[in-house]
Amino acid sequence: MTELIKLTINDTQVEAEKGTKILSAALDAGIYIPNLCYLPEADLPFGGCRLCYVEVEGRGPVTACTQPVTNGMVVHTQTPEVERLRRTAFKLLIAYHNLDCRNCPKNKKCELQKLAPKVKVKLKTPEDFRDLPTDLLPPDTTNPYVTYDPNTCVLCGKCVHVCAQKNGEPLIDFAFRGYETRLTMSSDITLIEEKCPSCGQCVAICPTAGLQTPTSSESNATLAEGG
Amino acid sequence: MTAPSKDEEKQITEGIREILSQYDKDKRHLIPILQKVQQSFGYLPGIATQKVASHLEMTDVQVFGVASFYNHFRFTPLGKHPVQMCMGTACHMVGGGLVLEALERTLDIKVGGITEDKEFSLDRVACIGCCGLAPVMVIGEKIYPKMSPTKVDEALVNLKMEAEED
Ligand code: SF4
Ligand code: SF4
Ligand code: FES
Ligand code: FES
Numbered sequence: 515m516t517e518l519i520k521l522t523i524n525d526t527q528v529e530a531e532k533g534t535k536i537l538s539a540a541l542d543a544g545i546y547i548p549n550l551c552y553l554p555e556a557d558l559p560f561g562g563c564r565l566c567y568v569e570v571e572g573r574g575p576v577t578a579c580t581q582p583v584t585n586g587m588v589v590h591t592q593t594p595e596v597e598r599l600r601r602t603a604f605k606l607l608i609a610y611h612n613l614d615c616r617n618c619p620k621n622k623k624c625e626l627q628k629l630a631p632k633v634k635v636k637l638k639t640p641e642d643f644r645d646l647p648t649d650l651l652p653p654d655t656t657n658p659y660v661t662y663d664p665n666t667c668v669l670c671g672k673c674v675h676v677c678a679q680k681n682g683e684p685l686i687d688f689a690f691r692g693y694e695t696r697l698t699m700s701s702d703i704t705l706i707e708e709k710c711p712s713c714g715q716c717v718a719i720c721p722t723a724g725l726q727t728p729t730s731s732e733s734n735a736t737l738a739e740g741g
Numbered sequence: 742m743t744a745p746s747k748d749e750e751k752q753i754t755e756g757i758r759e760i761l762s763q764y765d766k767d768k769r770h771l772i773p774i775l776q777k778v779q780q781s782f783g784y785l786p787g788i789a790t791q792k793v794a795s796h797l798e799m800t801d802v803q804v805f806g807v808a809s810f811y812n813h814f815r816f817t818p819l820g821k822h823p824v825q826m827c828m829g830t831a832c833h834m835v836g837g838g839l840v841l842e843a844l845e846r847t848l849d850i851k852v853g854g855i856t857e858d859k860e861f862s863l864d865r866v867a868c869i870g871c872c873g874l875a876p877v878m879v880i881g882e883k884i885y886p887k888m889s890p891t892k893v894d895e896a897l898v899n900l901k902m903e904a905e906e907d
Contacts, residue, residue, distance in 0.1 A: 683799065683800045683803070684800060684802060684803060685800055686802060687800070687803050687805075687806040688806050689802070689805050689806040689810070690809045691809070698802045698806065698809075699802070700801055701802075702791055705801065709800075
């Protein structure tokens with residue numbers, strides 16, 4: 515039998531199996547903590563979005579998706595400090611995002627739109643980041659099954675994970691560094707045809723408009739052009 | 742990116758096979774292998790990424806992901822005259838960035854690129870150890886001290902003429 519751990523989250527007594535991350539324990543107990551990159555089934559938490567900050571008494575702010583529960587742990591999910599950290603993290607996520615929701619294929623189904631009110635940030639380019647580069651990067655249409663828009667991708671890593679799960683190895687992965695970090699599609703078409711089952715899981719899990727199935731006339735045109 | 746010719750491609754494939762034969766199939770060899778490949782060809786050719794990937798049982802995107810993380814690796818060949826602009830602290834402070842922009846404009850390529858005639862490639866490097874002469878540009882073995890955007894044309898003109906004579 516797995517050991518049960520007892521902890522307190524916002525004055526509520528919570529029990530969770532040993533090894534559970536604070537985030538899962540809270541969500542299972544009906545206590546919401548903002549999160550974007552968390553996949554409960556991943557062995558190693560990605561920990562990239564930094565939206566899930568909580569305060570653990572005696573330890574200060576930690577990311578709830580990476581910290582396992584311990585006995586007697588006291589967690590606060592809404593202190594001014596963690597709310598400030600979350601706001602900053604969210605602003606960083608949208609700092610050079612092409613915020614054109616009205617014309618975006620993900621409008622109304624987008625995770626960022628859902629998160630914005632929860633972290634109390636307006637979904638528009640934050641004042642403090644107005645000086646960042648705003649040039650739009652070209653989409654990647656090399657993969658016939660999925661197109662990639664670096665301007666709305668938030669680098670959450672979910673697509674890379676599900677692709678690796680499904681195929682035993684990722685056919686998409688991050689490349690470059692800093693502002694330039696983006697997803698790369700396999701450049702080798704034979705590899706795509708041989709290995710990508712066009713399962714669409716990466717598109718389904720994408721919280722933003724980063725990955726799309728090329729159905730719109732525009733992306734079809736680009737595909738045809740590219741041969 | 743300029744695609745290698747059939748002959749070059751054959752040579753590259755041979756070269757890579759030779760390099761790979763020295764390493765067993767262990768992912769920890771990835772960076773040493775990439776370094777060797779770059780040493781041999783001056784850059785990482787597209788087929789190299791794929792061959793290295795299949796040798797180490799990784800996908801080509803994983804190899805590309807690692808390689809593209811480092812400034813050290815380049816994906817286009819070096820030009821006949823490799824131009825390097827120092828972006829170390831001293832050179833950066835006295836306008837190295839402006840010289841680099843001028844180089845990009847004049848050569849009509851971005852950092853990491855190569856001109857269509859394969860004469861010039863452009864890279865940024867960290868301190869090359871003569872900060873007193875900042876901002877410093879290097880073309881091949883030759884050092885160009887105290888550069889400014891206006892000196893870019895002057896420095897390139899002879900090399901460009903040489904290219905046209907060939
Ligand atoms: S991905 Fe979401 S936040 Fe970004 S433009 Fe589309 S709808 Fe708006
Ligand atoms: S494409 Fe979507 S799922 Fe993949 S990293 Fe970007 S935002 Fe996340
Ligand atoms: S959900 Fe914890 S860092 Fe993204
Ligand atoms: S910083 Fe350019 S030579 Fe030292």
